[in-house]
Amino acid sequence: MNKLVVILTLFIVMVGCSTKVSRVETSSTMDLTGRWNDTDSRLVADELIRDCLSHTWLTKYDSILRKKPVVIVGKIENKSHEHISTETFVKDIQRALLNSGRVEFVADKNEREQIRDEKADQASNASAPTAKSSGEESGADLMMIGTINTIVDQEGKKAVVFYQTNMEMVEIESHKTVWIGENKIKKYVERTNTKF
Amino acid sequence: MSCAVSCFFLSHFFVCQYNRNIPDSKKVMLKAFLQIFIYIIAMFFFSCASRSAVRFEKYSELITTENYSDIINSLKKSPKLYGKTNEFLYYMDIGALYHYSEIYDSSNRYLLQAADIYDQLFTRSVTNEALSILTNDNIRPYRSKPFELTMLHQMIAFNFCALQSIEDALVETRKMQLYFNEWERKAGKDEEVYANDPMFHLVSSILYNAKGESSDAMISLFKSISAFNNGPVALPAELNDYAWNMFTVNNRDNDKSLLNLKAPLSDATNKPFNNETEIIVVLLGGRGPVLDETVWWGTYVRDGLLILHYRNPNGDTATVTWPAPPIPERELIKAENGEKTKSGTTFHLKIAVPSLKVIESATKTFSVKCSSHESSYQSMIINDFDSQMQHYLENTKKSTVTRTVIRAVLRTIAAEKAKKKLETDSPLANLLVNIGTDILTDQMENADTRNCFFLPKTVQIVRIPVNAGVQQSIDIAALDKNGAIIKNKKITGLTLEKNEKRFIFYTSLN
Numbered sequence: 001m002n003k004l005v006v007i008l009t010l011f012i013v014m015v016g017c018s019t020k021v022s023r024v025e026t027s028s029t030m031d032l033t034g035r036w037n038d039t040d041s042r043l044v045a046d047e048l049i050r051d052c053l054s055h056t057w058l059t060k061y062d063s064i065l066r067k068k069p070v071v072i073v074g075k076i077e078n079k080s081h082e083h084i085s086t087e088t089f090v091k092d093i094q095r096a097l098l099n100s101g102r103v104e105f106v107a108d109k110n111e112r113e114q115i116r117d118e119k120a121d122q123a124s125n126a127s128a129p130t131a132k133s134s135g136e137e138s139g140a141d142l143m144m145i146g147t148i149n150t151i152v153d154q155e156g157k158k159a160v161v162f163y164q165t166n167m168e169m170v171e172i173e174s175h176k177t178v179w180i181g182e183n184k185i186k187k188y189v190e191r192t193n194t195k196f
Numbered sequence: 197m198s199c200a201v202s203c204f205f206l207s208h209f210f211v212c213q214y215n216r217n218i219p220d221s222k223k224v225m226l227k228a229f230l231q232i233f234i235y236i237i238a239m240f241f242f243s244c245a246s247r248s249a250v251r252f253e254k255y256s257e258l259i260t261t262e263n264y265s266d267i268i269n270s271l272k273k274s275p276k277l278y279g280k281t282n283e284f285l286y287y288m289d290i291g292a293l294y295h296y297s298e299i300y301d302s303s304n305r306y307l308l309q310a311a312d313i314y315d316q317l318f319t320r321s322v323t324n325e326a327l328s329i330l331t332n333d334n335i336r337p338y339r340s341k342p343f344e345l346t347m348l349h350q351m352i353a354f355n356f357c358a359l360q361s362i363e364d365a366l367v368e369t370r371k372m373q374l375y376f377n378e379w380e381r382k383a384g385k386d387e388e389v390y391a392n393d394p395m396f397h398l399v400s401s402i403l404y405n406a407k408g409e410s411s412d413a414m415i416s417l418f419k420s421i422s423a424f425n426n427g428p429v430a431l432p433a434e435l436n437d438y439a440w441n442m443f444t445v446n447n448r449d450n451d452k453s454l455l456n457l458k459a460p461l462s463d464a465t466n467k468p469f470n471n472e473t474e475i476i477v478v479l480l481g482g483r484g485p486v487l488d489e490t491v492w493w494g495t496y497v498r499d500g501l502l503i504l505h506y507r508n509p510n511g512d513t514a515t516v517t518w519p520a521p522p523i524p525e526r527e528l529i530k531a532e533n534g535e536k537t538k539s540g541t542t543f544h545l546k547i548a549v550p551s552l553k554v555i556e557s558a559t560k561t562f563s564v565k566c567s568s569h570e571s572s573y574q575s576m577i578i579n580d581f582d583s584q585m586q587h588y589l590e591n592t593k594k595s596t597v598t599r600t601v602i603r604a605v606l607r608t609i610a611a612e613k614a615k616k617k618l619e620t621d622s623p624l625a626n627l628l629v630n631i632g633t634d635i636l637t638d639q640m641e642n643a644d645t646r647n648c649f650f651l652p653k654t655v656q657i658v659r660i661p662v663n664a665g666v667q668q669s670i671d672i673a674a675l676d677k678n679g680a681i682i683k684n685k686k687i688t689g690l691t692l693e694k695n696e697k698r699f700i701f702y703t704s705l706n
Contacts, residue, residue, distance in 0.1 A: 033315075078363055081370035083308075152374055155381065157318070192319045 034189030045092035057178035482557030482653030493546035575656035674704035
């Protein structure tokens with residue numbers, strides 16, 4: 001009987017220790033550490049773009065100029081205490097804007113370098129009808145820039161982390177800021193002091 | 197270990213021979229099992245303690261060859277040299293070595309992993325802590341000394357600087373500031389406790405300056421000077437002058453008096469200003485501190501002798517032996533009558549505490565010559581890890597000794613009880629059982645000598661203001677105490693943009 005108990009216990013421990021994987025919905029919210037995660041990136045991007053597209057600056061393009069504004073996403077500066085993947089956040093912003101159908105995008109600075117290298121290569125190597133000509137790039141009308149800040153209030157195992165994301169839409173020609181948006185997230189994180 | 201095992205089996209033999217109530221077969225099997233179990237446990241505790249010593253022996257000389265990639269490959273093949281309890285050290289050591297190899301992205305991969313492990317270790321295991329009270333601190337997961345954690349985040353910031361990402365380097369500044377805040381809160385009014393780092397705040401000041409955030413830069417500079425003033429690293433004279441001028445430029449005259457800054461001796465023609473275009477050379481020199489043990493241990497053999505030993509990290513040893521009085525007649529009578537006797541039983545105590553072992557290094561200072569400047573720049577020391585370790589050991593001495601003494605007493609009481617249970621009517625059997633028990637409990641007592649011994653002795657810095665758009669080259673030389681060049685390196689093709697701060701890193705661990 002004792003032997004059986006020991007064997008069963010060992011079996012349970014071994015089975016309990018194996019790695020478990022389960023697939024979850026990409027839209028599901030899972031907070032493991034209290035740090036900035038994919039849910040934060042997605043929610044902030046959606047909220048900010050909803051706010052951005054509901055403001056009057058679009059009227060100028062819709063009603064007066066009768067064209068979709070061309071936007072370029074500039075620098076999203078990380079002024080927080082965490083290494084946040086701003087590239088993911090920028091892609092979420094671009095996706096939300098593009099999917100609204102109300103704006104057009106042009107490539108950012110890094111992407112333009114790559115494209116220009118490709119054009120230069122085509123000019124030397126591609127056939128005349130197929131080579132893309134230089135000097136035909138679309139200039140952006142507006143640039144979107146932003147910052148992510150955090151304020152942390154911490155004592156021992158408890159911490160309150162406040163994330164503030166600020167975004168601005170700036171007219172490139174006039175340097176006028178046509179829209180400022182803000183999103184705040186507050187998290188209460190409590191860690192365990194001890195475990196068995 | 198084999199001695200201990202022999203003692204146990206021999207004692208078992210004598211117990212069976214001299215004990216009038218010979219145990220039945222099940223009790224004999226249980227005793228044998230117990231002895232083997234205790235032997236395995238003792239081996240485990242001994243191996244925990246000896247990993248630090250093995251790592252140091254294996255890599256101490258190799259590090260001077262500066263063949264970092266070989267050491268990295270060797271470490272990666274031997275993770276058992278660290279074990280689960282020293283996971284933090286494993287990642288930090290490899291990260292540091294990658295940094296010295298100038299492979300900055302790989303360095304960060306490992307250092308950031310070490311930072312994550314440190315966060316996870318916030319939660320302490322109750323059973324692990326309780327077991328460490330009875331055995332030794334080496335079974336606790338290694339959580340780093342505070343200055344080591346600072347240097348971890350500093351190296352991550354350095355790596356980001358080398359990868360031209362000042363923004364990510366500043367994330368480390370903000371992260372580390374949270375730790376400083378928490379340590380300050382815990383320290384309360386005790387100014388001796390390490391809660392700020394002069395090097396870290398100085399580098400943060402440079403980084404904030406690089407981003408054009410002059411207010412934050414001045415706040416960090418203030419914190420840096422304040423930390424220098426609190427010790428243990430002395431404020432370099434050049435930094436005093438620099439801080440004086442920067443506070444003047446930024447209209448912060450009150451800060452100069454708060455920090456007791458001295459006015460520069462000479463009125464420099466080229467005073468620093470905000471957002472200056474600079475080449476910043478960060479120099480890591482010499483071998484960092486290593487921890488060893490100072491041990492006191494002694495055995496008193498009843499009716500035999502008293503032996504006392506002492507050993508310190510320098511290898512100084514002392515042994516004192518006094519003979520005990522001869523076996524009293526009453527004990528002899530007891531033995532003849534087959535009664536239990538205390539004669540031959542031992543009382544053993546061992547206390548081991550960590551102590552600093554300074555490794556002598558040839559590299560003392562550095563000089564840097566820039567192509568656009570006539571004279572060389574001498575480096576200034578912004579961190580000294582020997583001083584930091586000494587300061588840490590002094591601050592934690594009370595708690596370490598208290599913990600060690602409590603552990604030694606508890607273990608001695610447990611050992612005495614075990615010995616009492618095994619007392620026989622034979623002084624020889626008693627002696628063997630007792631020595632075996634003493635050896636095993638002795639092996640359990642080891643000071644926690646773990647530390648990141650791949651850290652340099654000093655972190656030094658040279659700041660060279662340059663003109664933007666002009667190609668520069670720099671010659672870096674590591675110098676010994678007489679100013680002789682130990683090794684040097686030339687870096688060419690440096691063209692900086694306006695207000696840029698370009699970080700260059702150089703290591704000489706010899």
